[in-house]
Amino acid sequence: MPPRALSTARTRTLFAPLDAGxxxxxxxxRLTQAIRLGLLADGERLPAEASLASQLGVSPVTLRxxxxxxRELGLVETRRGRGGGxxxxxxxxxxxxxxxxxxxxxxxxxLQDIGDHRAAVAGAAARLAAQRAIPGDIAALxxxxxxxxxxxxxxxxxxxxxxxxxxxxxxxxxPRLTAGEMELWSEIGDLIWLPMGADQVAAVAAEHRELIxxxxxxxPGLARxxxxxxxxxxxxxxxxxxxxxxx
Amino acid sequence: MTGAAASAGAGASAATRDSAGSGDSAGSGxxxxxxxxxxxxxxRVGQVLASVTGVRDATLxxxxxxxxxxxxxxxxxxxxLRPLVAGVLAAHQGFAAGAGVVLAPGVVAGAARCLEWxxxxxxxxxxxxAVDLDPGSAEFYDYTSTAWYREPERTGSWSVTxxxxxxxxxxxxxxxxxxxxxxxxxxxxxxxxxxxAEEVERLALPALTRLPGAAALVSGNGRVxxxxxxxxxxxxxxxxxxxxxxxxxSPPLPWTLVADPRSPGG
Numbered sequence: 001m002p003p004r005a006l007s008t009a010r011t012r013t014l015f016a017p018l019d020a021g022x023x024x025x026x027x028x029x030r031l032t033q034a035i036r037l038g039l040l041a042d043g044e045r046l047p048a049e050a051s052l053a054s055q056l057g058v059s060p061v062t063l064r065x066x067x068x069x070x071r072e073l074g075l076v077e078t079r080r081g082r083g084g085g086x087x088x089x090x091x092x093x094x095x096x097x098x099x100x101x102x103x104x105x106x107x108x109x110x111l112q113d114i115g116d117h118r119a120a121v122a123g124a125a126a127r128l129a130a131q132r133a134i135p136g137d138i139a140a141l142x143x144x145x146x147x148x149x150x151x152x153x154x155x156x157x158x159x160x161x162x163x164x165x166x167x168x169x170x171x172x173x174x175p176r177l178t179a180g181e182m183e184l185w186s187e188i189g190d191l192i193w194l195p196m197g198a199d200q201v202a203a204v205a206a207e208h209r210e211l212i213x214x215x216x217x218x219x220p221g222l223a224r225x226x227x228x229x230x231x232x233x234x235x236x237x238x239x240x241x242x243x244x245x246x247x
Numbered sequence: 248m249t250g251a252a253a254s255a256g257a258g259a260s261a262a263t264r265d266s267a268g269s270g271d272s273a274g275s276g277x278x279x280x281x282x283x284x285x286x287x288x289x290x291r292v293g294q295v296l297a298s299v300t301g302v303r304d305a306t307l308x309x310x311x312x313x314x315x316x317x318x319x320x321x322x323x324x325x326x327x328l329r330p331l332v333a334g335v336l337a338a339h340q341g342f343a344a345g346a347g348v349v350l351a352p353g354v355v356a357g358a359a360r361c362l363e364w365x366x367x368x369x370x371x372x373x374x375x376x377a378v379d380l381d382p383g384s385a386e387f388y389d390y391t392s393t394a395w396y397r398e399p400e401r402t403g404s405w406s407v408t409x410x411x412x413x414x415x416x417x418x419x420x421x422x423x424x425x426x427x428x429x430x431x432x433x434x435x436x437x438x439x440x441x442x443x444a445e446e447v448e449r450l451a452l453p454a455l456t457r458l459p460g461a462a463a464l465v466s467g468n469g470r471v472x473x474x475x476x477x478x479x480x481x482x483x484x485x486x487x488x489x490x491x492x493x494x495x496x497s498p499p500l501p502w503t504l505v506a507d508p509r510s511p512g513g
């Protein structure tokens with residue numbers, strides 16, 4: 001893919017200067033999100049290091065550190081010589097080995113912490129959605145739930161699953177909880193389906209159905225509990241899988 | 248412009264229009280003045296709708312020119328839309344946060360889906376919205392499933408969707424006004440614009456606070472747009488049994504001013 005200029009929109013949203021003290025971790029996170037959300041396409045060449053560093057408001061040393069992390073995660077590859085530079089490698093959901101790599105970099109405590117964060121966001125979103133959703137919202141939730149059931153590939157399952165959870169937060173009428181779900185899904189969305197096969201789709205679909213029913217029946221307490229339990233179950237599966245990779 | 252839900256279309260607003268006469272007699276004094284202020288807001292939304300209709304007509308013109316040249320319209324044919332939409336966003340600066348056109352699958356040559364949408368960045372620049380339109384991608388954005396696309400498709404007329412959380416374009420609490428686009432007698436997409444809910448609330452609040460009692464401006468589906476009481480905050484849905492009567496309707500928008508509004512927990 002030939003290099004192309006980054007659009008202003010993406011430059012503003014992705015490459016807005018980080019706060020003072022912004023570090024390689026923050027740069028890594030932002031670029032990871034951009035790649036996971038498809039804002040940076042597979043094969044796309046990143047701007048030259050000096051230019052990218054100045055757009056992000058970090059030093060070239062910090063940027064190089066971030067690029068090294070991204071290479072480690074398999075999200076960027078650097079080619080030398082004429083026509084070289086750093087190129088985006090958008091993750092392929094079917095490539096289990098590639099997905100296991102970022103999972104190995106997360107400690108069990110980090111995974112648990114991400115799961116706790118997800119439970120907090122999903123639980124609050126479910127509770128508010130049960131208070132604020134209208135029939136049109138419920139119809140959208142059921143549609144995305146059905147897409148998950150009909151999905152034939154991991155990519156489709158992950159997409160439908162992410163969309164469903166984001167829609168619950170949108171039904172809560174909260175831009176912040178919605179942004180929270182989007183950030184969490186872009187961060188570890190690929191990993192959530194890693195330990196789950198097609199045989200688990202029915203179980204996940206049943207949990208989603210119960211959750212949507214609770215939202216539709218305006219039962220905020222139940223909706224929250226179901227969402228928290230659903231996320232906790234996914235977190236435990238991921239933790240078991242991560243333990244299996246140890247050693 | 249996400250909005251898989253929460254649309255109040257032109258069809259739904261027909262009843263509101265018919266009963267609008269009674270709304271005009273909502274009262275004199277403070278209530279009458281509030282009604283006039285609120286009518287100003289719906290007029291403002293109407294101006295955006297007029298601009299969107301202009302974008303729709305321009306799109307039809309570009310498509311017709313391509314067809315006259317013996318080909319299906321392609322992305323290059325739609326390039327003149329950019330300055331036009333930039334002009335619309337400048338005309339409605341601070342009110343409309345994004346605008347553009349999306350076409351039905353298969354309308355544009357060489358692209359299953361086509362989204363020509365621009366938004367105003369926090370820095371105030373007009374930028375094209377970049378979304379993933381590849382159905383095989385994990386981040387695929389299927390605008391054909393949104394209410395602001397489906398309502399004009401279903402009714403053949405304009406609609407106002409929202410307020411809803413637009414997590415694709417503005418990433419804020421938003422309304423989207425949209426009008427259908429017909430090519431060769433068939434539905435071929437919509438032109439639309441995003442209006443920030445906070446701007447509508449900002450305009451509505453002075454009117455609401457002039458009212459003698461508690462009241463809320465409510466969308467066609469019962470969602471609070473703005474109110475002068477914490478018993479019914481924006482984004483919540485009114486309890487029909489516990490809220491008061493409609494004080495005023497805002498034709499042609501399906502919005503209503505409701506007295507003594509109550510939301511769950513309010």
